[in-house]
Amino acid sequence: NETFNEFLQYLTLAEHYINPSAPCLLNNHGLSGSGKSFTTNLILEKYPAIKKRYDVERKRLLEIDASVEITAKIEPGIYSKKATQKTYARLLCLAKCLLTAGFSVIIDAANLKYGQRIDFIGLAKSIKVPYFILDFKASVETLTQRVKERAQYGNDISDATLDVLNNQLENHEQLSDEEKPFAIEIDTENDIDVDKIVERIHASNIKF
Numbered sequence: 001n002e003t004f005n006e007f008l009q010y011l012t013l014a015e016h017y018i019n020p021s022a023p024c025l026l027n028n029h030g031l032s033g034s035g036k037s038f039t040t041n042l043i044l045e046k047y048p049a050i051k052k053r054y055d056v057e058r059k060r061l062l063e064i065d066a067s068v069e070i071t072a073k074i075e076p077g078i079y080s081k082k083a084t085q086k087t088y089a090r091l092l093c094l095a096k097c098l099l100t101a102g103f104s105v106i107i108d109a110a111n112l113k114y115g116q117r118i119d120f121i122g123l124a125k126s127i128k129v130p131y132f133i134l135d136f137k138a139s140v141e142t143l144t145q146r147v148k149e150r151a152q153y154g155n156d157i158s159d160a161t162l163d164v165l166n167n168q169l170e171n172h173e174q175l176s177d178e179e180k181p182f183a184i185e186i187d188t189e190n191d192i193d194v195d196k197i198v199e200r201i202h203a204s205n206i207k208f
Helices: 002-018 036-044 054-061 081-100 114-127 140-153 162-171 194-202
Strands: 025-029 050-053 105-108 131-137 183-187
Touching (some): 036 131, 050 054, 054 081, 081 105, 081 114, 114 131, 140 162, 183 194
Parallel strands (some): 025 131, 050 105, 131 183
C-alpha cells in the first residue's frame, strides 16, 4: 500500500546516507521567491545530500538566532556586500568539507553573481565531483507575490523583502555559456518532476 511504499522509500534513502554513493555538488541559482528551498526539500526526500542554506549560515556568522526575524536592508545590513562575501566563503568551505568526506551537497543560495557561482565550479573541478546548477525560474509577478506572502505569514527563515527582490532583479547576472552545460532548469510555476531531476543527477557523467 501507499504507506508501506513510502516507508521503503525512506528506508532506501537512509541506507544511502549510511553508505553514500559518489558525492555530487548541487548549486542553486534563483531570485528570492523562485522556490529554491521548497524544491530542494522535495529533492532531499529522494536524493541523499546535505543542504547548507545561505540564510542560516549568514545568521550564524552574525550570531543571530535562525528563528529571529529581522528587517533586511541591502546596504548596510545582512545583505551588505561584506556580509554576502563572508557567507559565500563559509558555504564554500562547508561544501568542501562535506564533499571530501563523501557526502553530496546542496548549496541553497541565490547565487545571482557569476563570481559567487564560479567558486563552486572551481571546487567541483578541484576534487573532481559531478556538478549541477539547479536553475529556478518564475515570473516577476509570482516572485513578488511569494515574497509578499512570506513576509506576511513569517513562515520562512528568509528575511528577503520586496526591496531585496527588486535589487536582485536589477543586478543579477544570468548563467554564462561556461555554466549552461551544468544547468537543470526548474520552472516552479508548473508541476515539478522531482524523479526526473534525481534521475538526471544519478546519470551524471559531468566530471572534471
